[in-house]
Amino acid sequence: MKFLENKVNDINLAYIGGGSRGWAWNLMGDLALDEEISGTVSLYDIDHKAAADNKKIGNQLFKREEAKSDWTFEVSDSLKDVLKDTDFVIISILPGTFEEMESDVHAPEEYGIYQSVGDSVGPGGLVRALRTIPMYVEIAEAIKEFAPEAWVINYTNPMSLCTRTLYEIFPEIKAFGCCHEVFGTQELLAEMLYDLEGIKNIQRDEIKVNVKGINHFTWLDQAAYQDKDLFPLYEKFVDKYYETGFGEENEDYFSSQERVKFDLFKRYGLIAAAGDRHLAEFCPKNWYLKNPDQVEKWKFALTPVNWRKNDKAEKLEKSRALIKGEEEIELKASGEEGIRQIKAILGLEEFVTNVNLPNQGQIKGLPEGAVVETNALFSRNSVKPVTAGKLPDNIQALIERHVLNQETILKAALNKDKQLAFSAFINDPLVDIDLEQAEKLFNEMLKNTEEYLPGWEI
Template sequence: MHDFGQYRSVRIAFVGGGSLNWAMGLMADLAHDTRLSAQVRLYDIDAEAARRNAEIGNLHAAVSRGAPAGYRACETLAGALEGADVVVISILPGRFEDMAQDIGIPAEYGIPQAVGDTVGPGGFVRAMRAIPMLASIGTAIREHAPTAYVCNLTNPMSVLTGALHAVFPGIRAWGECHEVTKIRKQVAWIANRGAGTERFTHRDVQVNVLGINHFTFVDRIALDGRDMRPAYEAFVREHMEPGWAQTESGKDEEHHRYFGTRNLVAFDLFRRFGIPAASGDRHLAEFMPVAEYLADPARWGFALTPVEYRIRDRDAKRARAEEMRAGRIAPRAHRSDEALVDQIAALMGGAPFVSNVNLPNHGQMAGIPQGTIVETNALFSGLGPQPIGAGALPPDLLAHVAGHAERQTALLHAVLSGDRAALFPLFATDPLVAHLPQPRAREMFDRMVAATAGWIPDNLKGAA
């Protein structure tokens, strides 16, 4: 809904509204924004977490640069969705303890995973848990907010964005990921080094994005009217051997240990395929066979993130949230690196905005079947998110991307249709699993499903 005065009004339903990451970031972004007047309804299966976040969100009124956003916790999903202009979905499919099984069991079979939430054995079983959840949310959106714009933030991004479109073909949904920010920050750094001053940020960098989520590439790069690809290629050649450290500002040493990278995987993929890789190394490595990168992550300058660290980090964030709720930590209006508020402002009639998103392929990416979820740029405006033609990947790389995309689409259809017999053959063809003898792969799959069986529909359990 639009208010053509100083601010544009928007009603946002946040599913997973007890989030300690995306919900907190949205609060700070909305407090920093001067375009929107937002009313945010928070729904979470952990109702107390949603109530906590509503209280924290309303504390941001004191620091808002524009119209203070209002926050309210809702007891039901339907209550949060009714009349929403925008729906944001950020949920955890299961628990961190389940994610520990996604990582730990494959490690026993010689398959290390740096993240384990997108592809590989961890991403596959996580999808089995999450697809029914997103299908349920998509059905509720069809019933209670059929004209809303819907942003999915939950991984595995491609499969879950596909689930929303599968259960509600008319949904206006996209998948949002910040991975491409990494290469844009690199390009800004290159330009600033050349200029001798901190003139540019990643927001000044334009890239043409092609691929699937967490396995994305860019074939054109521009900044300030200049073609930056030659400079980027020179940068890669300069740092091909030692690497180039990329860390997140404001994070502690332990976070950098587990999330920092030297971009050596991205640089090596550029050497092999002739196109810059845009995602972070920890994700890129999981799309390739174990022997290529994951067998020796230290050699490639990245770490395997233990779930124990994620649990400690969650607990620390929860404690900080309670301190903020109690007024002992002041909220801050802060513009994050995320594009979500810019996308919402454009959809509500503000200035058009271009960013990389996950959408069904309607021709924007060549060589991938129609309807497959791909990641390219899209133009956000009052007309909705419209994909921008991206072109094609190099043939050898396209074959690899297409294999993953086809597997993701088949996995989605198998889960939604209850085709249990189709699941293991798909699981066994993932590049991280394909080297295992079939009996070992089958044993690993059955153990993984059993370990988190409480979250997986009954018709997908058991031997088939």
């Protein structure tokens, strides 16, 4: 890397999962909008054609006059090649296909288990983890051998277990997991200030928060705007919108009207800082996910995998149009912080944001080494977690069950231990069915993903 006049040129960025038709395009747009860094993005994907398509799309984008920086996109044929001489590694992969995810999400419905996302916890999150962990073992071993000094940014779910696997295999790795769910809660608090106080045009990072928990089940025990404590105002906001929900009626499978978030505040007194679709999956089944009618009552949505398949088909068509020049990537900020994080690690700024890292005491009372989500200070060649304090006992009891389950899942995946995996399966709060049914479902789901479980006795 060369530092010149407050700009950094010649950065090598490796993108594992570089054939992505969503995250990759967002990255391209964010890079094009930034004036301070330039370099090369090497794309690696098991779908080589998808990566090659993105190489064309990316290089076309940076020929446009609106691009404020200079990046070149290349395709690598192996992990070794993509990691050679790299400074940063981005991992954003789909573990398996949507066929496996269809089983993850919808097979449990035959047993009365409904999942709104199915990628982090619940039966779907567990089986997804079992096929993802071997992939992350391979990636971690490759980083250890070919790019041990590189900084690694993970976007793949299940976030906690992906990040945890990287550290289990390569303890000295410089990795962190990024998720935008807390950002959405900061934006909600900004909307609250406008709704109740008439304060306009607040940027989400002006809302200062203390973050503690695990990915997709994160909590705030402090929130402030300037010198104003937002908790008393949030209590009024919850009371105002508890029954009706806040915002427009759900427009798609990803929106909600915050009623789960409001209910958790009434139960526990802290602000749950993730989307309702994720939060519901960490709670006992009968709270929010007993059946589709109950989901509708709480004003969020079950996201069907068929929608994801259709979305993929639409993105394939868009990819063809981008390559032919019939469409262009719209240059607008994605809302992610990856580029800003890279710039801070390069020494161009310092800032604090929420990330997923092994617990070094930033959350007192949770196991050391388990991946937790708190704020961290980003500065030159440094990402230091900010001490968040202890969770209230009643919330910790909910979170600790998942933390310990995740440790069990990791051990089961590394040892190909079906019985250990099943013990984690039945310990999940959504798997509220009798043991015989649970075992039948578990075996069915493993059978549906066995291609990604070599060496398992299924």
